[in-house]
Amino acid sequence: MLGFGKKKDPKEALEDxxxxxxxxxxxxxxxxxxxxxxxxxxxxxxxMAKQYTGGSNLMQTGLPATAEVLGIAxxxxxxxxxxxxxxxxxxxxxxxxxxxADIETMxxxxxxxxxxxxxxxxxxPANQNEMIVV
Numbered sequence: 001m002l003g004f005g006k007k008k009d010p011k012e013a014l015e016d017x018x019x020x021x022x023x024x025x026x027x028x029x030x031x032x033x034x035x036x037x038x039x040x041x042x043x044x045x046x047x048m049a050k051q052y053t054g055g056s057n058l059m060q061t062g063l064p065a066t067a068e069v070l071g072i073a074x075x076x077x078x079x080x081x082x083x084x085x086x087x088x089x090x091x092x093x094x095x096x097x098x099x100x101a102d103i104e105t106m107x108x109x110x111x112x113x114x115x116x117x118x119x120x121x122x123x124x125p126a127n128q129n130e131m132i133v134v
Contacts, residue, residue, distance in 0.1 A: 058132045062122025065093040067101070067131075069113045079106045087113070091121065091128070103131050 020026045022043070031039050071088035078084065084106050092098045101123070113119050113133075124130035 058122050058124060058130065059134065061124075062132065063093060063095075063125055064134075065091050065121050065123060066118050067091045067121045069115050069117045069119060070100075071115060072113060075104060082106050082109050083112065085112070087133075089119075089121070089131075091123065091131070093123075096125075099128055101129050101131055103129060105131070105133050107133060 020030075022039070027039075030042075067087075067089040069087060070090055071086075073086045075084045075086060084104060086102065086104050089101045089103065090098060091101050107113060120134045121131050122134055123132075
């Protein structure tokens, strides 16, 4: 059982929120009192947060690279008050040939990249469009 004040991995917190909304008494209560639309929207938000919290373990397994921002567009989505943006990047790996990538990722609201900026990323060499900003 979790106590108050315990630090928790974000992935575990998302899994707990998913379980609370969709299973057991708390799931029943949420659907009954908040309605199906609320639960559907909450599930959509949880899924989006899972996508942008390194669900594929790229932070540990991804290859490091730098990337020049060629374009940026806001998606209108927020995760924990941080914007989710679409980035067009020219990626320069430490080893290998540079490549272009289009990704959608969460960025810090206090450090939103601009066109021309160079940012650090980690990417999956098997799927170069699978990438996170570090």
